[in-house]
Amino acid sequence: MTQTIFYLVAGVIVASAVLVVTLRNLFHCALALALTMFGISGIYLYLGWEFLAAVQVLIYVGAVTVLIIFGIMLTRKVMDDNARVMNNQVLISLIAALAILFLFFEVICRSPFQMGDHPSAVMMASIPTNGSDQLVAMNSAPQFYANDVAALGAALLKPQNGFAFAFEFVSILLLSALVGAVVVARKDPS
Amino acid sequence: MNQIPVVHFLYLSALLFGIGLFGVLARKNAISVLMGIELMLNAVNINFLAFAKFWGQGSLTGPVFVVFIITIAAAEAAVALAIVISIYRQLKSANVDEAHYLKG
Numbered sequence: 001m002t003q004t005i006f007y008l009v010a011g012v013i014v015a016s017a018v019l020v021v022t023l024r025n026l027f028h029c030a031l032a033l034a035l036t037m038f039g040i041s042g043i044y045l046y047l048g049w050e051f052l053a054a055v056q057v058l059i060y061v062g063a064v065t066v067l068i069i070f071g072i073m074l075t076r077k078v079m080d081d082n083a084r085v086m087n088n089q090v091l092i093s094l095i096a097a098l099a100i101l102f103l104f105f106e107v108i109c110r111s112p113f114q115m116g117d118h119p120s121a122v123m124m125a126s127i128p129t130n131g132s133d134q135l136v137a138m139n140s141a142p143q144f145y146a147n148d149v150a151a152l153g154a155a156l157l158k159p160q161n162g163f164a165f166a167f168e169f170v171s172i173l174l175l176s177a178l179v180g181a182v183v184v185a186r187k188d189p190s
Numbered sequence: 191m192n193q194i195p196v197v198h199f200l201y202l203s204a205l206l207f208g209i210g211l212f213g214v215l216a217r218k219n220a221i222s223v224l225m226g227i228e229l230m231l232n233a234v235n236i237n238f239l240a241f242a243k244f245w246g247q248g249s250l251t252g253p254v255f256v257v258f259i260i261t262i263a264a265a266e267a268a269v270a271l272a273i274v275i276s277i278y279r280q281l282k283s284a285n286v287d288e289a290h291y292l293k294g
Contacts, residue, residue: 003193010202017206020225021213033225036206040232043202047243052256059260064228064267071221071271075284086216087287093215097208104204113197155250156257163254170261177265185272187279 006046013039024085026072034065051149199240207233218285220274224267231263 016039019032037060044053156163206229213226235256242252278284 006194006198010198013202014205014209017209017229020229021209021217021222026219026221029222029225033228036229037232040236043199043236044239047199047239049239049243049253049256052239052253052260055257055260059264060228060232064264067267067271068221068225071224071274074275075221075278083218085218085222087218087285090216093212096215097212100211101204101208104207105201108197108200108204111197113195113200152250152253152257155254161251161254166258170258174261174265177269181268181272184269185275 002046006043009039009042009046013043026076027069030065030068030072033068034061037061037065051152196240196244199236203233203236203240206230206236218287220277220284220286220289221271223286224270224274227270228263228267231259235259 013036016032016035020029020036023029023032037056041053041056041061044050044056155161156167158164210226210229210233213229214223217223217226238252238256238259242249246252274284277289281288
């Protein structure tokens with residue numbers, strides 16, 4: 001049952017992502033993007049990261065899509081429906097995208113992740129068998145962990161993790177992006 | 191939950207990345223290019239979370255990276271749309287192949 005839901009959600013994600021890059025009307029593209037982001041938050045839920053799924057819906061469906069729709073509305077006047085939506089390097093782009101897709105699939109197929117259905121099996125296979133106590137430790141380790149918001153916040157801000165500086169730096173980045181967006185988008189006063 | 195192998199998440203994310211890359215390379219409108227970039231960033235996020243779940247050994251580094259990526263993607267979207275609006279004001283067009291002022 002849960003498997004069926006996963007493959008259904010994955011199909012919705014891929015289909016709506018294809019719509020995002022192929023639809024002619026930009027509004028429809030933005031709506032398909034919102035659907036894709038919903039599906040991706042479903043994948044996060046499936047993996048057990050509930051907080052990140054909520055963040056995904058809030059930021060991507062709530063904020064980024066609305067921002068993109070605003071951008072479309074502000075630059076819409078010159079768009080006529082008969083104009084081509086693709087530039088003249090569609091064929092080369094298709095070849096490049098398919099090539100990188102082929103490369104990824106090839107790498108995934110050859111990777112050790114393919115060996116077992118469950119990560120513990122892969123881990124057992126990839127660990128040299130000289131340290132038996134290590135194997136026991138691996139065996140007894142729980143496979144899935146509680147991942148609540150408090151643990152994520154602690155992981156972000158604990159000094160020994162080393163993310164505290166990046167966390168503060170990202171807040172400065174957000175402030176400068178805010179100011180920069182206003183400065184870049186405002187009308188030239190002269 | 192345990193039945194789905196981690197590679198299927200990787201296949202999904204690779205597909206999403208390829209579609210996003212095609213959008214970035216082939217679309218004319220700058221806002222479409224931006225949407226392709228968002229797709230690629232989300233493909234990366236799926237990989238991070240799948241690996242953190244299956245291989246993370248309880249480490250929260252993957253989710254922390256996802257939080258950073260989401261934050262930076264939001265900042266990037268805001269600045270990129272401001273640039274698109276500015277280009278539109280200059281050129282009366284939002285097509286990326288018409289913005290070639292820096293070409294020698």
